Amino acid sequence: MFFAYLALALVFGSILLYRRRRLLVSWYWYLLLGIVDVQGNYLVNKAYQYSSITSVTLLDCWTIAWVLVLTRVFLGTRYSLLQLFGAALCILGLGLVLLSDAGVGGGGGSKPLLGDILVIGGTVFYAISNVGEEFCVKKKDLVEVVSMIGLYGSLVSVVEISIFERQSIESITWSTELVLAFVGYALSCFAFCTFAPSVLKMSGAAMFNLALLTSDMWAVVVRILIYNQQVDRLYYLAFAIVVVGLVIYSKNEKEPEVVHAIEDGNLTHYQVLNNGSAVSPEESLTS
Structure with a gap:
């Protein structure tokens, strides 16, 4: 993620410097956003080492539950009973993923439960980052928000790399394929982080995470066609329940009162x- 954060800081930071105006939000709020965003990405990416791609992408939907809690507590958003029911269905579906990874359905990965715990922990930070970013882009400047998250995200990444991942980096055997993988990941994350604030500004953190559900189907396709792995039936059942819950939630979404x-x-x-x-x-x- 360091390369993605650095690219965001360089591109959007250049635009911000060209404008030559003071920050609309205090720097320490952006530092906090950078910290939680880095932690969320770190935990979720780390989960791929222990769990399967389908488990990680589907469990990533836990972010929606945390977003509901955070927006209710800090932004005063009120949710209807149907919205809460839809969220409950999503959690039920994600529970089936945990059940499958526990061994009932033969979840993939070396330590699937550990990977699942890392993902759920990462979604807490994702939710904090999404809600904070939504607030900033709606009330302040989008370019400023993205550039500052890129700046502080890159700084926090450097610190954590030197503490937790230095030995891992030193043990890397570099190759053309590995370099291209790093570049491809950085470019995709740069594109995602560029467009995500616009979606947050237009639709909010809750709908943003609902829209990310489409990534789960791509994860299933990748697991079957590229990694030649089978997907347990519980995944399909879990996905169906999550879809129903998300549809119920999105059909009953309303604007926050305060x-x-x-x-x-x-x-x-x-x-x-x-x-x-x-x-x-x-x-x-x-x-």
Whole structure:
């Protein structure tokens, strides 16, 4: 992920420097976003070492459950009973994945349960990152958010690489295929991190993670066609339950009633109008 973060910092940071204006959000909020984003990516990527690609991608949907909790607590978003029911179905489906990886269905990987735990831990950080990024891109500047996450993400990555992964890097036997794999991964992550904030700005963290469900089907295709591995029936059942839960949730999604903004280290309350825009109490009085 270091190369992806570095690319984001160089590309979007150059645009930010060209504008020559002060940051709209305090630097320490971006540092926090960078830290949690790096932890989420680290844990999920580490999980591929122990679990199968289908387990990792499907369990990644746990992010939705954490997003529901975080947006309710920190952004004041209210969810209907049907939305909560849909989320519960998703968790039930993901539970089947854990059941399969525990040995009932023969989950893939050397230590599938450890891999599953790493993924679930990573989704907690993903959720924090998504909610924080959603807030910043909706209330502030998209280029600033992406460039700062790239900057602090690269700095945090360097620190953690030197602490946890130095021996692993030293033991790498470099080859053309491995270099191309690194480059391909960095480019794909750069593209993902470039477009993700726009989706968060338009649709929010919850719908963003719902849309990511399509990656699960690609994971099944890759596992069967490229790795020549069989997918247990429980995966298909789990995927079907998750899809039903996500459809129920998305059909009953509504705009949050209250949004809290962070300005200069303080919280400012915004009242959401019928057209979806937000104004502060001071602006409503002057208007």
